[in-house]
Amino acid sequence: MISVEGLSVEIGAQPILRDVSFALERGRVLGLVGESGSGKSMTALSIMRLLPRGAHLSGRVALEGRALGALTERQMCDVRGREVAMIFQEPMTALNPVQTIGDQVAETLLVHGVAGRAEALARAKDRLARVGLAPDRFPLSRYPFELSGGQRQRVCIALAVALRPKLLIADEPTTALDVTTQARILSLVTELVAEEGMACLFITHDLGVVAEMADEIAVMQAGRIVERTAPAALPGGLRHPYARSLFAAASHVPARRAATPGAPLLEVKDAVRDYLLPRRRIFGPAPRFRAVDGVSLTVHAGECVALVGESGSGKSTLARAILGLDALQGGAIRLGSAAVSPAMTPALRQRMQVVFQDPYGSFNPRHRVGRLVAEPFHLGGKPADAEARVAEVLEDVGLSASDAHRYPHEFSGGQRQRIAIARALVTRPDLIVLDEAVSALDVSVRARILDLLADLQARHGLAYLFITHDLTVVRAIADRVLVMKGGRIVEEGPTARVFDAPAHAYTRELLDAAPLLPAA
Amino acid sequence: MHDGSPDAKGLARAAAFARLAAMARYLALRFLSLALSLAVASVVIFAVIQGVPGDPAAFMLGLNAAPDTVAALRSELGLEGGLAQRYIAWVGGMATGDFGISYTYRVPVADLVADRLAVSLPLAAYALLLSTALALPAGMLAAARRGGPVDWGIIAATQLGIAVPNFWFAMLLVVLFAITWPVFSAGGFPGWEAGLFAGLKALTLPAVALALPQAAILARVMRSALIETLHADYIRTARAKGLSEAAAIRRHAFRNALIPVLTILGLQFSFLLAGAIIIENVFFLPGLGRLIFQGITARDLIVVQSVTMLLVFAVILVTFLVDLAYAAVDPRLRKRG
Numbered sequence: 089m090i091s092v093e094g095l096s097v098e099i100g101a102q103p104i105l106r107d108v109s110f111a112l113e114r115g116r117v118l119g120l121v122g123e124s125g126s127g128k129s130m131t132a133l134s135i136m137r138l139l140p141r142g143a144h145l146s147g148r149v150a151l152e153g154r155a156l157g158a159l160t161e162r163q164m165c166d167v168r169g170r171e172v173a174m175i176f177q178e179p180m181t182a183l184n185p186v187q188t189i190g191d192q193v194a195e196t197l198l199v200h201g202v203a204g205r206a207e208a209l210a211r212a213k214d215r216l217a218r219v220g221l222a223p224d225r226f227p228l229s230r231y232p233f234e235l236s237g238g239q240r241q242r243v244c245i246a247l248a249v250a251l252r253p254k255l256l257i258a259d260e261p262t263t264a265l266d267v268t269t270q271a272r273i274l275s276l277v278t279e280l281v282a283e284e285g286m287a288c289l290f291i292t293h294d295l296g297v298v299a300e301m302a303d304e305i306a307v308m309q310a311g312r313i314v315e316r317t318a319p320a321a322l323p324g325g326l327r328h329p330y331a332r333s334l335f336a337a338a339s340h341v342p343a344r345r346a347a348t349p350g351a352p353l354l355e356v357k358d359a360v361r362d363y364l365l366p367r368r369r370i371f372g373p374a375p376r377f378r379a380v381d382g383v384s385l386t387v388h389a390g391e392c393v394a395l396v397g398e399s400g401s402g403k404s405t406l407a408r409a410i411l412g413l414d415a416l417q418g419g420a421i422r423l424g425s426a427a428v429s430p431a432m433t434p435a436l437r438q439r440m441q442v443v444f445q446d447p448y449g450s451f452n453p454r455h456r457v458g459r460l461v462a463e464p465f466h467l468g469g470k471p472a473d474a475e476a477r478v479a480e481v482l483e484d485v486g487l488s489a490s491d492a493h494r495y496p497h498e499f500s501g502g503q504r505q506r507i508a509i510a511r512a513l514v515t516r517p518d519l520i521v522l523d524e525a526v527s528a529l530d531v532s533v534r535a536r537i538l539d540l541l542a543d544l545q546a547r548h549g550l551a552y553l554f555i556t557h558d559l560t561v562v563r564a565i566a567d568r569v570l571v572m573k574g575g576r577i578v579e580e581g582p583t584a585r586v587f588d589a590p591a592h593a594y595t596r597e598l599l600d601a602a603p604l605l606p607a608a
Numbered sequence: 609m610h611d612g613s614p615d616a617k618g619l620a621r622a623a624a625f626a627r628l629a630a631m632a633r634y635l636a637l638r639f640l641s642l643a644l645s646l647a648v649a650s651v652v653i654f655a656v657i658q659g660v661p662g663d664p665a666a667f668m669l670g671l672n673a674a675p676d677t678v679a680a681l682r683s684e685l686g687l688e689g690g691l692a693q694r695y696i697a698w699v700g701g702m703a704t705g706d707f708g709i710s711y712t713y714r715v716p717v718a719d720l721v722a723d724r725l726a727v728s729l730p731l732a733a734y735a736l737l738l739s740t741a742l743a744l745p746a747g748m749l750a751a752a753r754r755g756g757p758v759d760w761g762i763i764a765a766t767q768l769g770i771a772v773p774n775f776w777f778a779m780l781l782v783v784l785f786a787i788t789w790p791v792f793s794a795g796g797f798p799g800w801e802a803g804l805f806a807g808l809k810a811l812t813l814p815a816v817a818l819a820l821p822q823a824a825i826l827a828r829v830m831r832s833a834l835i836e837t838l839h840a841d842y843i844r845t846a847r848a849k850g851l852s853e854a855a856a857i858r859r860h861a862f863r864n865a866l867i868p869v870l871t872i873l874g875l876q877f878s879f880l881l882a883g884a885i886i887i888e889n890v891f892f893l894p895g896l897g898r899l900i901f902q903g904i905t906a907r908d909l910i911v912v913q914s915v916t917m918l919l920v921f922a923v924i925l926v927t928f929l930v931d932l933a934y935a936a937v938d939p940r941l942r943k944r945g
Contacts, residue, residue, distance in 0.1 A: 184846070
C-alpha cells in the first residue's frame with residue numbers, strides 16, 4: 089500500500105537518512121524504533137514532505153503506486169490529512185490554543201472540501217465520540233486548555249483520522265503521557281487501525297511499546313534501518329549488533345548488592361501539603377488543594393527507595409517538601425536527627441542533594457563545568473581543596489578532571505546528567521533525590537547512568553530517593569517501592585514483592601499498563 | 609456513553625453559565641482597575657499642578673504682577689479653600705462636563721478641547737488605520753517569506769521607517785505632494801463644516817507622516833510574533849491536516865500572534881492622540897497636542913490640567929479596550945479572569 093524505497097535526506101552536507109526502505113500493508117502496524125537522532129521523525133516528515141527548510145530529499149515514496157515525490161506542493165496538501173495523516177508527540181502544544189476542539193477537527197474536513205461547515209461539525213462530533221470524547225462531557229465548544237494531555241491526544245487522533253486516511257503516522261504519540269493513559273491511547277490506535285483498515289507507521293523510542301503493538305519492528309541507527317523483525321522473535325531473533333545492544337540496554341539491570349538497611353536517614357511523618365487555588369469570589373476564602381495527604385515514609389542509610397506515581401499524584405510536591413523548599417501544612421520531615429524545613433541550616437542542606445530530569449535547564453550556560461559543580465559549596469563555604477574535590481567528583485562520574493574548564497553545551501545529554509550527578513556529589517551528601525533523573529535519556533545512555541548510580545551508591549554508601557514513572561527503571565535499581573496516588577501512598581514494599589504480587593488495585597493497574605519487554 | 613440525557617444537558621448548561629460568570633468577572637476586574645487608575649491619576653495631576661509649593665495665580669501672571677491682580681485671579685481660579693475641597697470641586701466639575709474657563713482664551717476649556725478633539729481624534733484614527741493596513745500585511749508577508757529577498761526588503765524598509773523622524777517624512781510629503789504635485793494642501797484645516805472629503809483630504813498628509821514610523825514598528829512586531837508562532841507544534845499539526853503554509857498562517861498563526869500586536873497598537877493610539885504635536889505644528893493643524901503646548905507656554909494651568917487629565921483618561925480607556933481585545937482573542941484569559 090505504501091512503499092518507501094531508498095529514502096535519503098541531507099541537510100547541508102550532513103546525511104540524516106541513508107537509503108531507508110520499507111513497505112506497509114493496510115491494517116498493519118510498523119514500529120520504527122531508535123534512539124534520538126537516529127532519523128525516525130525525519131522518515132515520517134519525508135513521507136509527509138514536511139521537512140525543515142534546506143533539507144534535500146531523494147528516493148521514492150509511493151502510496152498505492154502513486155509517487156508522492158512527483159506531486160506539486162498543492163497536490164501534496166491534498167494528500168496530507170486525506171490520505172496520509174499524522175499525530176505528534178506533544179499533545180499539550182499540538183493543538184491551536186485559541187480554537188475550539190470542534191473547529192480543529194472539522195477543519196480537516198473543511199480544508200479538503202468534503203463537507204460544508206454544518207456537516208463538518210456534525211462529523212467532528214462523531215469522530216470525537218469515537219475516540220472517547222463523548223459530546224455531553226466534551227462539547228465541540230471546548231478549548232484545548234480545558235482538557236488533559238490524554239484527552240488532547242484523543243483530539244489529535246480524531247482530527248488525524250477524520251477523513252479515514254490510508255496511512256496514519258504516529259510520532260511518539262504517548263511519550264509525554266502517563267502509563268495508564270498511554271495504555272488507553274495505544275489500544276485506541278490499535279482499534280482504529282483494525283476498524284478503518286489503515287496502515288500505521290508507529291514511531292517510538294520505547295521498545296516495550298513497539299513490542300506490544302507492532303506487527304513488525306524496524307530498528308534505526310544513524311539514519312539507517314539496521315534490523316527488521318517480528319515482535320514474536322524478540323529478543324533472541326535479533327541479528328544486528330546495534331539492535332541487540334539496544335534491547336539489552338532497555339532491560340539492563342545494573343549489578344548491585346541489595347542494601348543492608350542502615351539507620352533511618354530520612355523520615356517523613358504524616359506530611360500534608362496544601363496549595364491555595366485561585367479564589368472563586370473576590371473576598372471569599374481561597375480554596376485549598378491537598379497535593380500531599382498524610383504521607384509517611386522512611387529511607388534508610390545506603391538504601392534506594394523508588395517513589396512511583398503518575399503526573400498529579402503529588403510525588404514532585406512531596407520531593408520539594410523533602411528538599412526543604414516548601415513548608416508543610418502538617419506532619420514533619422527529619423533528616424537524621426534534624427528537622428527539615430525551608431528555614432533549615434545550609435549545613436543540613438549539604439547532606440541532601442538533587443538531580444533533575446533536564447540538567448541543561450539547571451545549568452547557567454555561561455559558567456564552566458567546574459564552577460557549576462562547585463555551586464553547592466556556597467552552602468557551607470568553599471573548602472580549601474575545592475578544586476581537587478571538583479576534579480575528584482568529575483572522575484567519580486566518569487568524566488575527566490580537565491572537563492571542569494569546558495562549557496555545558498559541549499557535552500551530550502548523558503554527559504550533562506553526569507555533570508548534574510557530580511554537582512550533587514560534591515558536598516558528600518547522605519541522600520540524593522533523583523527526580524525523573526533518567527527519564528529523558530536514550531536507553532543505552534540510561535543503562536550506563538544506572539550503572540554509575542549503582543557504583544556510586546556502593547562506594548559512598550549513598551541513599552537514593554528515586555522519583556519516577558518508569559517501572560522498568562524501578563525494577564532495575566530500587567530496593568523498595570512506594571506507590572503514590574492522589575497524594576497518598578497506596579502501597580509500599582520490597583521491589584520484587586510489589587512487582588510479583590501487587591496488593592493494591594492501582595498498583596496492578598500501573599503494572600498492567602506498563603509496556604514491558606519480553607524477558608531475555 | 610450517555611448521549612443527551614437530562615443530566616448531561618444540565619451539565620452543559622452549568623458549563624455555559626460558568627463561562628458567562630468567568631467573562632463577567634474578567635470584565636468587572638478590568639473595569640475596577642480602570643476606575644482605580646483614573647482616581648490615582650487625577651490625584652497625581654492635581655497634586656503636581658496645584659499642590660506644589662507656590663501660588664499658581666502668581667506663577668501664571670509672571671513676576672511683575674500687581675498683588676491685587678493676583679488676588680483677583682486667585683478667586684477666579686477658585687484657589688481659595690483647602691486642597692481637598694478644591695480637588696473635589698475639580699473632579700465634580702469634570703464629571704458634569706465643566707472643565708473651567710481657560711485663562712488665556714477666555715472660553716470654557718470644554719469647548720476648546722471639543723474643537724481640538726474634532727481634529728486630533730480623526731487624525732489619530734486615520735493614522736492608526738493606515739499604519740495597521742500597511743503593517744499587518746507587510747509583517748505577514750515578511751514572515752511567510754522569511755529569509756528571502758522580500759523579507760530583506762521589508763526589514764530594510766522598516767529599519768528606515770524607525771530611524772527617520774516623522775517630521776522629516778512630513779516635510780518630504782509636503783515637498784512632493786503639495787509643491788511638486790499640488791494634490792494636497794501644505795497645511796491648515798478647513799474644519800468639518802467644509803465637508804467630510806475636504807476634512808479627510810487635509811488630514812491625509814499628516815496621517816501618512818504619522819503612520820509610516822508606527823507602521824514600521826508594527827510590521828516588525830507582527831513579523832517576529834508570527835515567526836515565533838510558525839515554529840509552534842500546532843502549525844505542524846495544521847500542515848499535517850493538509851493546510852498550505854499560507855492557510856496555516858492565516859487560520860492558526862495570525863490569531864495567536866495578535867497579542868503582542870494589540871499591545872503595540874494600544875500604545876500607538878495613545879501616542880498618536882497626544883504625541884502628534886510636531887506633526888500638528890508642521891501642518892498647522894489645530895489639534896490637542898498644540899493646545900497643550902500653547903497652554904504650557906502661556907502658563908494656562910487650567911487648560912494644562914484638564915487636557916492632561918483627558919489624555920490620561922484616553923490612555924487608560926485604550927488600555928481597557930486592549931484588555932478586552934486580549935480576551936476576545938485568547939479564550940484562556942476569559943476563563944482565568
